[in-house]
Amino acid sequence: MATLLPSIRETYFGVKALLQTVAEDNAELTSLQARLNADPGIPVSNPTTSFWLKNTPFLDLVDKRSKTLPKYADIVIIGSGITGTSVARTILSECASMGINRRVVMLEARQTCSGATGRNGGHIKCTPHESFCEYKDRFGVERARALVDFQTSHLPILVDLAKQESWDLAEARQVETLDVFYDEEVWLDNKRKVEEFRKGMPEGTRDTFVWEKGEAHEKYNLGGHAYGAITYQAGAIWPCRLVTCALDSLLRTYPSDFTLETHTSVENISTTRNPNQPFIVHTSRGDILACHIIHATNAHTARLVPGLRGKLFPVRGTMTAQRPGKSFPKLDGSRSWCLINKKGYEYVTQRPGQVDSIDGLGGEIMIGGGMIQSGRKGFGEFGVASDAETNYLTGCHLGGVLPMGFGLENWGEDAPGGRMKNMWSGSLGLTADMMPFVGRLEPSLTGRTPVKANLSKDAVGPVTLPAEWISAGYNGEGMVNAWLCGVALGLMVLGREDISAAKTSGRPHGKLDEWFPKEYICSQARVTNASVYELLETR
Numbered sequence: 386m387a388t389l390l391p392s393i394r395e396t397y398f399g400v401k402a403l404l405q406t407v408a409e410d411n412a413e414l415t416s417l418q419a420r421l422n423a424d425p426g427i428p429v430s431n432p433t434t435s436f437w438l439k440n441t442p443f444l445d446l447v448d449k450r451s452k453t454l455p456k457y458a459d460i461v462i463i464g465s466g467i468t469g470t471s472v473a474r475t476i477l478s479e480c481a482s483m484g485i486n487r488r489v490v491m492l493e494a495r496q497t498c499s500g501a502t503g504r505n506g507g508h509i510k511c512t513p514h515e516s517f518c519e520y521k522d523r524f525g526v527e528r529a530r531a532l533v534d535f536q537t538s539h540l541p542i543l544v545d546l547a548k549q550e551s552w553d554l555a556e557a558r559q560v561e562t563l564d565v566f567y568d569e570e571v572w573l574d575n576k577r578k579v580e581e582f583r584k585g586m587p588e589g590t591r592d593t594f595v596w597e598k599g600e601a602h603e604k605y606n607l608g609g610h611a612y613g614a615i616t617y618q619a620g621a622i623w624p625c626r627l628v629t630c631a632l633d634s635l636l637r638t639y640p641s642d643f644t645l646e647t648h649t650s651v652e653n654i655s656t657t658r659n660p661n662q663p664f665i666v667h668t669s670r671g672d673i674l675a676c677h678i679i680h681a682t683n684a685h686t687a688r689l690v691p692g693l694r695g696k697l698f699p700v701r702g703t704m705t706a707q708r709p710g711k712s713f714p715k716l717d718g719s720r721s722w723c724l725i726n727k728k729g730y731e732y733v734t735q736r737p738g739q740v741d742s743i744d745g746l747g748g749e750i751m752i753g754g755g756m757i758q759s760g761r762k763g764f765g766e767f768g769v770a771s772d773a774e775t776n777y778l779t780g781c782h783l784g785g786v787l788p789m790g791f792g793l794e795n796w797g798e799d800a801p802g803g804r805m806k807n808m809w810s811g812s813l814g815l816t817a818d819m820m821p822f823v824g825r826l827e828p829s830l831t832g833r834t835p836v837k838a839n840l841s842k843d844a845v846g847p848v849t850l851p852a853e854w855i856s857a858g859y860n861g862e863g864m865v866n867a868w869l870c871g872v873a874l875g876l877m878v879l880g881r882e883d884i885s886a887a888k889t890s891g892r893p894h895g896k897l898d899e900w901f902p903k904e905y906i907c908s909q910a911r912v913t914n915a916s917v918y919e920l921l922e923t924r
């Protein structure tokens with residue numbers, strides 16, 4: 386008896402703990418489902434303060450708006466992030482080149498570019514070997530190559546755009562990036578993926594190198610916990626400065642065709658019986674009649690497009706700006722990193738310049754991630770649409786990971802002023818099939834059917850039937866998707882997909898289907914098939 390009781394007790398408590406986990410998991414799943422299917426609402430009015438937005442050179446753009454809201458627009462763009470801006474630039478410049486005018490009004494719920502584009506990591510990186518293998522399994526080798534090509538083309542396009550337009554403030558640059566591995570299994574798996582990538586897309590791997598532990602430590606000042614590193618080319622940028630440079634230029638170039646209306650949230654959309662202005666956009670400042678509506682609202686899209694609830698949803702991410710330790714190498718913004726663990730990772734860039742005073746700008750390490758450390762297996766942040774708070778556990782992790790990742794000896798003493806300069810959060814837009822949604826929105830998704838218009842053969846300029854459109858859901862990789870998705874959407878709205886265009890700043894050459902992935906096109910069928918359960922199982 387004396388030995389049996391403890392063993393029964395152990396079994397009993399074991400079973401009890403197991404039942405509790407199952408019950409907790411069930412409760413967790415029910416709560417997760419409810420969050421993902423919920424209306425994400427309008428962006429909150431009290432967001433955390435992002436380093437990027439705090440240091441803006443365009444003070445007159447921050448709260449820019451007209452005295453009275455325009456009553457009519459050919460095209461209403463909802464959202465002033467990188468997507469909305471790219472769509473606006475494409476439409477306005479295409480129309481100018483055709484000698485026609487289209488009135489474009491951009492509506493923004495808060496300050497200019499205050500959503501994800503003003504709060505992200507600014508890392509222009511798509512981890513091509515990983516993406517290639519994932520896409521190859523899903524779509525076959527040829528499409529994997531096309532998808533990786535599309536994403537990697539953002540780096541030269543964005544760097545060239547900033548250079549051509551003299552937007553130096555955006556700090557758009559190429560960097561040498563390192564994927565550093567702190568888990569042996571993940572390290573071995575990634576080396577295998579590099580091999581697969583080399584076989585399937587050799588031209589994409591010319592600058593990809595694999596560094597085993599010893600050589601990686603010596604060449605790249607890594608901490609003792611790292612198993613090795615994979616290096617290749619990526620980029621970094623001050624994202625909201627690229628956007629504000631572009632918006633400033635659009636407002637000056639097209640003063641009578643383009644207006645930006647901040648602090649104007651779209652609360653609802655309804656339809657009229659007028660075929661030329663079939664939509665009424667109901668905003669916090671009054672109504673606007675519109676012919677086309679572009680949803681460039683990222684994580685909040687399902688607010689106005691109810692058919693996307695549970696298919697495109699917000700996930701809260703946390704970002705920080707930190708002062709490098711005294712021994713950290715002075716790299717002048719030329720390198721970036723992903724610190725990759727068993728599950729989850731941190732993405733890290735460093736701004737050009739050096740920290741020369743407590744309040745001075747330069748050399749900040751911009752690090753985000755730590756989602757898996759946020760508690761509740763990382764899913765606690767799924768379905769959270771508010772950027773008014775940061776996650777406590779993620780904050781603890783991001784605050785401590787740098788000296789550990791790079792090694793205490795390579796980090797040295799903390800800089801005067803301390804390590805942490807800023808911490809903030811932002812909403813990522815995730816899709817249930819992990820691919821962006823781009824294109825015309827079917828009425829079954831919006832719940833609104835515009836009255837049929839008759840397209841006039843004599844119409845001047847491009848003609849497409851009035852519609853609602855979307856470009857959103859970049860799954861945390863907006864810097865390698867959003868700009869060209871915006872260009873593609875602008876061309877679709879104008880019915881210019883089949884025009885073979887020359888390469889210009891911010892845009893590739895050729896017809897749309899020569900460079901834009903068909904897998905991104907939004908359709909009711911794709912939305913119906915996209916399953917969040919697959920996402921939960923594979924991540």
Ligand SMILES: Cc1cc2nc3c(=O)[nH]c(=O)nc-3n(C[C@H](O)[C@H](O)[C@H](O)COP(=O)(O)OP(=O)(O)OC[C@H]3O[C@@H](n4cnc5c(N)ncnc54)[C@H](O)[C@@H]3O)c2cc1C
Nearest residue numbers: 464466467468494500501502505506508651702811863864
């Ligand atoms: C913390 C964090 C870190 C990230 N790091 C990276 C990174 O390093 N690299 C990378 O590639 N990607 C990163 N991303 C993802 C990237 O930032 C986004 O994919 C990209 O910025 C999306 O741009 P957007 O213009 O579509 O959306 P946003 O920039 O979010 O713009 C949408 C705008 O719409 C407005 N809006 C929403 N609803 C309404 C409404 N009803 N009425 C009016 N206005 C409305 C919002 O206020 C917002 O300004 C990160 C995202 C986050 C949140």
